[in-house]
Amino acid sequence: MNKWTVTGAIVLVAGLAYYFFAYDSPEKQIRKQFAVLAEKLEKQAEESPLITAGKAKTAADVFAYICTVDIPEYDIQKKITTKEMARHILAFKSRFVAVSVKYYDLSVELTGENRAVAAVTLETRAISTSGETEKDIREFECFLEKTEDGWKFYQINTVLESTVF
Amino acid sequence: MEPTYKDGGFNFCFKQRYFFSEPKRGDVVTVRLAGEKVMLLKRIIAVEGDTLAFEDGKLYLNGEQVDEEYVKYPSDWDLAERSVKKGYVYVVGDNRSVPMYSHHFGQTPLKRIVGGPLW
Numbered sequence: 619m620n621k622w623t624v625t626g627a628i629v630l631v632a633g634l635a636y637y638f639f640a641y642d643s644p645e646k647q648i649r650k651q652f653a654v655l656a657e658k659l660e661k662q663a664e665e666s667p668l669i670t671a672g673k674a675k676t677a678a679d680v681f682a683y684i685c686t687v688d689i690p691e692y693d694i695q696k697k698i699t700t701k702e703m704a705r706h707i708l709a710f711k712s713r714f715v716a717v718s719v720k721y722y723d724l725s726v727e728l729t730g731e732n733r734a735v736a737a738v739t740l741e742t743r744a745i746s747t748s749g750e751t752e753k754d755i756r757e758f759e760c761f762l763e764k765t766e767d768g769w770k771f772y773q774i775n776t777v778l779e780s781t782v783f
Numbered sequence: 784m785e786p787t788y789k790d791g792g793f794n795f796c797f798k799q800r801y802f803f804s805e806p807k808r809g810d811v812v813t814v815r816l817a818g819e820k821v822m823l824l825k826r827i828i829a830v831e832g833d834t835l836a837f838e839d840g841k842l843y844l845n846g847e848q849v850d851e852e853y854v855k856y857p858s859d860w861d862l863a864e865r866s867v868k869k870g871y872v873y874v875v876g877d878n879r880s881v882p883m884y885s886h887h888f889g890q891t892p893l894k895r896i897v898g899g900p901l902w
Contacts (some may be wrong), residue, residue: 691884723818739816755887757816777817778891 644769645726648734648762651722651769655680658709661717662747670711678704682763682772689776714744714752732764737777784824785878786855787811788900796822806830806896808844808871813897814874822897823887825874826853829867837865838898840879856880872896 642650658677678700685703688695696704711717722739723751731733742754761773788794788811796813806812808826813822827843828851829835835844840858842849858879867873867890875888 722820723816725817737817739818739821741821755816755821778889778895 638752644728644734644764648726648736648769649724651762651771652721652736652738655685655771656719656721659711659717659719659742661711661714661744663716667712671708674711677707679757679773680769682770684767685688685771686773688774692775695711714746717742717744734762734764734769736760736762784811784826784876785855787826787877788824790878791893793817794824796857796898797901798898800899801896802866805883806893808833810899812872812874812899814891814895815897819897824900825888827874828875829873831867831869833866833867833873834864835873837862854879870894 655677658673661673665673673685681698681700681703683700684697685700712735717732720741720743722741724735724736724738726736737759739755739757742752744752746752757777759775759777760771763766763772764770784790808827808830810827812825812827814825815822830848831844835842837843837858837860840860842851854877856878860879860883862883871892872892873888873890876886877884879886879901
């Protein structure tokens with residue numbers, strides 16, 4: 619084996635290692651945004667109101683300045699600003715003592731330059747102040763665009779034709 | 784889907800169930816969401832072209848009341864008449880005692896039906 623073959627093999631391995639471990643592809647970046655959103659939507663049992671408010675604001679930061687939300691089963695069909703989104707998230711979290719969020723079957727498709735669409739099943743479990751557990755499972759279609767501050771959700775729809783799902 | 788299927792129970796999805804036939808009214812089917820990790824178990828109550836409505840918990844299909852023997856719990860659902868689109872079926876669970884807003888039901892494309900429960 620000559621030195622050029624060895625060098626080539628090393629470069630190839632280094633390239634693959636970089637791609638798999640260091641390079642943040644758009645898909646990886648979008649998946650990270652979903653992870654951030656889940657983390658900030660969640661609420662621990664002893665979370666202070668200040669932390670909850672801070673997490674609501676950070677969760678809202680993954681959305682574009684104006685995000686179109688279309689969830690007909692809850693009569694939500696409107697454009698929401700980041701500030702309004704933070705208020706809605708805070709109001710939602712304040713209703714519960716604890717909230718957990720889990721994604722299933724998250725798929726990301728790049729639809730154009732700096733645009734992507736993601737499909738996901740979202741499971742939310744929440745414990746109300748009266749101690750009851752509420753569970754919701756729903757599929758969403760999320761449209762994202764890449765901005766200077768990273769990927770932002772600019773539209774969210776529920777997918778299935780429904781009265782509820 | 785209670786009482787037909789126990790909430791939280793275990794079953795297998797029989798994917799070949801609709802290999803040679805189309806889903807029909809009354810069938811219990813598994814409906815996928817974004818992928819196949821989460822599936823809903825529902826009953827088809829109407830197929831494409833049908834109209835349906837609920838009045839005080841009773842199902843009206845194409846204008847006629849349907850006796851649903853699998854529905855065992857009392858229900859007070861009211862739902863205005865609607866038509867099932869081409870390529871869709873209308874699915875509902877058997878447990879209609881829960882409030883409508885917390886029950887997953889509605890029109891779903893046939894392509895989202897993965898199969899049916901094995902037993």
